[in-house]
Amino acid sequence: MKTIQISTTVNGDALETLCAPDETLLDVLRNRLGLTGVKEGCGTGDCGACSVTLDGRLVCSCLVLGVEADGAHIGTVEGLADHDHLHPLQRHFIDGAALQCGICTPGILVAAKALLDRNPDPSESEIRYWLAGNLCRCTGYDKIIKAVQSAAAEMRSA
Amino acid sequence: MAFDQNSKRIFKLVGSRPPRPDGVEKVTGRALYGADMTAPGMLSGAILRSPHAHARIVSIDTSAAEALQGVKAVVTSADFGVPDDEFLRDVQDNCMARGKVLYHGHALGAVAATSAAVAKQALALIVVDYEILPHVTDVDAAMRPDAPVVQEGRSLENVGPGLSQNVTSYCEFGHGDLDAGFDQADLIISRSFKTAATHQGYIEPHACLASLSADGRGDLWCCTQGQFFVRTLCAGILGIEASQLRVTASEIGGGFGGKTTVFIEPVALTLARKSGRPVKIVMSREEVFKATGPTVSSSMDIKIGMTREGRITAAQAQLRYQGGAFPCGTVEMGAQAAFAAYDLAAVQTQGWNVLTNRPKEAAYRAPGAPMAIYAVESVVDELCQQLALDPLAVRLMNAAQKGTLSSYGPTFDDIGLRATLEAAQAHPHYSAPLRPNQGRGLSCGFWFNFGGNTCVSLNINTDGTVGITEGNPDIGGSRASISLMAAEELGIPYDKVRTIVADTSSLGYNDVTDGSRVTFSVGLATIEAARSAIKVMCGRAARIWGIEEDAVIWEDGCAKPAGPNAGAFPPMSLAEIAAVSANTGGPIAGHFEVNADGAGVSFGVHLADVEVDPETGATKVLRYTVFQDAGKAVHPDYVEGQMQGGAVQGIGWALNEEYIYGADGRLQNAGFLDYRTPVASDLPNIDTVILEIPNPGHPYGVRGVGETPIVPPLAALSNAVSRAIGVRLNELPMSPPKVLGAIMQRG
Numbered sequence: 041m042k043t044i045q046i047s048t049t050v051n052g053d054a055l056e057t058l059c060a061p062d063e064t065l066l067d068v069l070r071n072r073l074g075l076t077g078v079k080e081g082c083g084t085g086d087c088g089a090c091s092v093t094l095d096g097r098l099v100c101s102c103l104v105l106g107v108e109a110d111g112a113h114i115g116t117v118e119g120l121a122d123h124d125h126l127h128p129l130q131r132h133f134i135d136g137a138a139l140q141c142g143i144c145t146p147g148i149l150v151a152a153k154a155l156l157d158r159n160p161d162p163s164e165s166e167i168r169y170w171l172a173g174n175l176c177r178c179t180g181y182d183k184i185i186k187a188v189q190s191a192a193a194e195m196r197s198a
Numbered sequence: 199m200a201f202d203q204n205s206k207r208i209f210k211l212v213g214s215r216p217p218r219p220d221g222v223e224k225v226t227g228r229a230l231y232g233a234d235m236t237a238p239g240m241l242s243g244a245i246l247r248s249p250h251a252h253a254r255i256v257s258i259d260t261s262a263a264e265a266l267q268g269v270k271a272v273v274t275s276a277d278f279g280v281p282d283d284e285f286l287r288d289v290q291d292n293c294m295a296r297g298k299v300l301y302h303g304h305a306l307g308a309v310a311a312t313s314a315a316v317a318k319q320a321l322a323l324i325v326v327d328y329e330i331l332p333h334v335t336d337v338d339a340a341m342r343p344d345a346p347v348v349q350e351g352r353s354l355e356n357v358g359p360g361l362s363q364n365v366t367s368y369c370e371f372g373h374g375d376l377d378a379g380f381d382q383a384d385l386i387i388s389r390s391f392k393t394a395a396t397h398q399g400y401i402e403p404h405a406c407l408a409s410l411s412a413d414g415r416g417d418l419w420c421c422t423q424g425q426f427f428v429r430t431l432c433a434g435i436l437g438i439e440a441s442q443l444r445v446t447a448s449e450i451g452g453g454f455g456g457k458t459t460v461f462i463e464p465v466a467l468t469l470a471r472k473s474g475r476p477v478k479i480v481m482s483r484e485e486v487f488k489a490t491g492p493t494v495s496s497s498m499d500i501k502i503g504m505t506r507e508g509r510i511t512a513a514q515a516q517l518r519y520q521g522g523a524f525p526c527g528t529v530e531m532g533a534q535a536a537f538a539a540y541d542l543a544a545v546q547t548q549g550w551n552v553l554t555n556r557p558k559e560a561a562y563r564a565p566g567a568p569m570a571i572y573a574v575e576s577v578v579d580e581l582c583q584q585l586a587l588d589p590l591a592v593r594l595m596n597a598a599q600k601g602t603l604s605s606y607g608p609t610f611d612d613i614g615l616r617a618t619l620e621a622a623q624a625h626p627h628y629s630a631p632l633r634p635n636q637g638r639g640l641s642c643g644f645w646f647n648f649g650g651n652t653c654v655s656l657n658i659n660t661d662g663t664v665g666i667t668e669g670n671p672d673i674g675g676s677r678a679s680i681s682l683m684a685a686e687e688l689g690i691p692y693d694k695v696r697t698i699v700a701d702t703s704s705l706g707y708n709d710v711t712d713g714s715r716v717t718f719s720v721g722l723a724t725i726e727a728a729r730s731a732i733k734v735m736c737g738r739a740a741r742i743w744g745i746e747e748d749a750v751i752w753e754d755g756c757a758k759p760a761g762p763n764a765g766a767f768p769p770m771s772l773a774e775i776a777a778v779s780a781n782t783g784g785p786i787a788g789h790f791e792v793n794a795d796g797a798g799v800s801f802g803v804h805l806a807d808v809e810v811d812p813e814t815g816a817t818k819v820l821r822y823t824v825f826q827d828a829g830k831a832v833h834p835d836y837v838e839g840q841m842q843g844g845a846v847q848g849i850g851w852a853l854n855e856e857y858i859y860g861a862d863g864r865l866q867n868a869g870f871l872d873y874r875t876p877v878a879s880d881l882p883n884i885d886t887v888i889l890e891i892p893n894p895g896h897p898y899g900v901r902g903v904g905e906t907p908i909v910p911p912l913a914a915l916s917n918a919v920s921r922a923i924g925v926r927l928n929e930l931p932m933s934p935p936k937v938l939g940a941i942m943q944r945g
Contacts, residue, residue, distance in 0.1 A: 076227070141449075146227045175875060175877065181876075185878065
């Protein structure tokens with residue numbers, strides 16, 4: 041299969057790359073653009089470890105083709121911090137011990153940010169249902185939910 | 199390494215909750231896991247897996263695959279030797295089938311190619327002629343004398359007559375006169391239980407990057423719980439010397455016991471050797487389910503006698519565990535753990551390990567214990583119900599304590615079971631009101647804990663900071679705990695210490711991150727390494743001051759003159775001593791090497807409230823509280839994290855998770871869609887109460903905490919659901935159809 045050239049904006053940077061027609065956005069991000077913060081846990085859209093935003097919409101990048109990123113704006117975990125200034129979600133995840141092994145963390149941070157962008161004051165239940173597509177096997181979710189709540193509170197008061 | 203009895207120390211740092219040292223890397227996506235590493239000239243590896251549950255490999259033709267453009271190597275079992283050591287041979291045969299495929303998903307060939315797409319194409323070109331054999335996947339069926347035999351000649355002599363060759367070993371534990379005990383009982387209940395196999399379910403699939411040069415030097419990067427054990431296995435399988443194979447553990451995306459062995463690593467090394475290029479293999483989720491993990495499934499009979507007042511008079515368990523296609527020793531651990539929480543005059547447990555046509559079981563958090571304790575705690579709860587006794591009071595009446603002869607042999611030292619039960623009894627959760635269709639369950643849990651081979655180097659840098667080199671992959675914040683203990687002992691701030699996990703060429707042998715051993719054992723070695731560095735620093739100060747070495751003490755991070763010289767010289771801080779170390783004898787370091795014992799057993803108690811929907815049989819967990827003895831919680835956030843994460847894995851095991859096999863012996867749910875682990879919206883907050891009953895075997899009193907929390911949820915939830923619906927359930931998982939069936943039968 042012939043590769044196709046795509047132009048995309050990732051975390052604000054304009055990038056060009058080649059990709060095969062059947063290549064997932066996940067593989068393009070990881071293998072062609074070196075954004076290994078995007079994780080593959082299942083490849084079937086069940087675990088959420090590969091969560092990114094595509095033109096502001098939260099998607100599993102394993103379920104999107106790379107060619108669909110042509111002309112689109114992609115947001116990944118690598119774009120959350122402003123240089124060395126961590127996003128409040130990132131800080132609260134560290135301070136609240138909301139990660140253990142950390143493999144699900146990039147996807148959960150991207151998903152949580154997408155939630156707070158829409159709803160700055162979600163209830164516990166809204167957070168739990170929003171993050172239901174992101175599997176975490178280490179934490180039992182307790183500290184993740186609390187970290188999202190405390191980050192949201194800080195962002196509201198800022 | 200005795201507990202510092204005389205110090206009664208007030209900790210300055212241990213017990214605080216500083217940010218973990220690897221936090222920023224992990225929230226920014228920079229941390230490198232198994233699949234994140236690349237090498238110049240790297241090839242992509244892929245593995246051919248059996249579509250059958252059991253078949254003889256008549257022939258494998260790899261010629262078409264080898265001829266495909268871009269394919270650089272194809273390997274089968276013919277490219278491996280046959281290790282003399284039986285254990286190593288089993289590990290290898292599980293990685294690459296020899297003669298027979300033993301389960302659906304068993305590897306029997308592999309290719310390395312210039313891209314993943316070409317590798318996949320090449321797999322489809324390998325032609326295998328299979329002679330399909332009868333299979334067996336159920337433990338009870340596999341034990342029958344006429345069952346299909348998974349492997350010939352693997353049965354030990356202690357297995358009694360009348361059983362299939364699939365029964366590989368038998369064990370027995372206990373003490374006292376069972377008949378006399380049951381005679382004293384007012385009520386005896388006997389029940390049979392079954393539990394399904396569950397997978398560890400780590401989110402990171404196995405991944406590795408291997409290179410092996412023509413001169414026999416190799417490098418292996420992989421996600422593992424133990425790089426040194428990976429080296430032992432791979433060096434043995436490939437016939438290379440340990441010194442020539444450097445294994446580096448990547449950041450690890452969950453393990454829970456499932457990454458304590460090898461699956462793809464010897465294959466990647468063999469492909470690298472044959473192709474002369476670095477080879478990377480990353481498993482798909484489907485491969486993870488089909489060919490790694492899972493835990494055993496079980497079939498169990500429990501008989502317990504109790505007096506009207508609630509004293510257990512005798513207890514008996516018969517446990518049958520299937521561990522897949524290779525012999526395992528998991529039932530021994532279940533048989534030892536089953537009645538550990540009880541002080542019993544008469545107890546007996548018997549266990550049988552059984553082969554089936556399923557993937558070889560791997561350790562999963564307290565391996566063997568959750569199912570046995572589930573069965574025991576279910577019968578204890580039913581006895582309490584029938585005798586109208588308070589289940590917590592009954593546990594307290596029968597609780598093992600210091601001096602109790604345990605059901606598996608040793609006499610307990612200081613243990614936290616009684617304190618944990620009392621904390622649960624006093625907690626508002628235990629007396630909170632329940633509504634219709636709701637039920638409350640409780641269960642005790644236990645794990646032995648482990649110490650093992652451990653080796654730590656601690657280097658004092660000339661700027662007054664400290665580097666610690668340890669050898670155990672950090673699966674849940676252990677670098678933070680190790681740094682805390684070093685800073686505590688040295689008397690310096692936490693952020694002056696950096697702890698790294700070394701590769702196998704940089705440190706002596708360390709056992710795998712398992713048995714809840716790291717905070718205990720690496721912590722102990724770190725404290726002792728710090729003490730050895732302190733001794734050197736006191737010597738350096740003595741030299742500077744011109745006094746005897748034993749006239750110097752270490753206090754608050756400084757060397758101070760003591761005894762007759764007290765106050766004669768101003769104290770010298772660690773940084774001051776380090777700064778002049780070049781003039782006082784050279785670099786300063788501390789080391790400690792040990793095969794640690796004294797890990798100190800661990801007990802926990804869980805309370806669970808559930809509500810069962812009588813129309814669907816679906817169970818909702820409403821409230822959950824974990825009580826556990828941590829000995830000393832070094833970093834309480836990560837202790838709570840272990841308690842919460844273990845509890846939720848247990849909740850998944852109790853309610854949803856199971857390996858489902860069809861009549862054809864094929865696994866039907868090899869993906870997260872159909873193998874349903876708990877998600878955030880399934881759960882309430884998991885409340886935690888940490889008890890601290892110091893472990894006599896650790897200087898700070900630390901006990902491992904990681905495994906015990908997966909043990910109690912199975913029975914806690916089963917007891918809660920059984921009380922909610924008014925029918926006893928004896929099988930896991932309690933998926934909605936099963937619960938609904940029980941409700942319908944009740945009428």
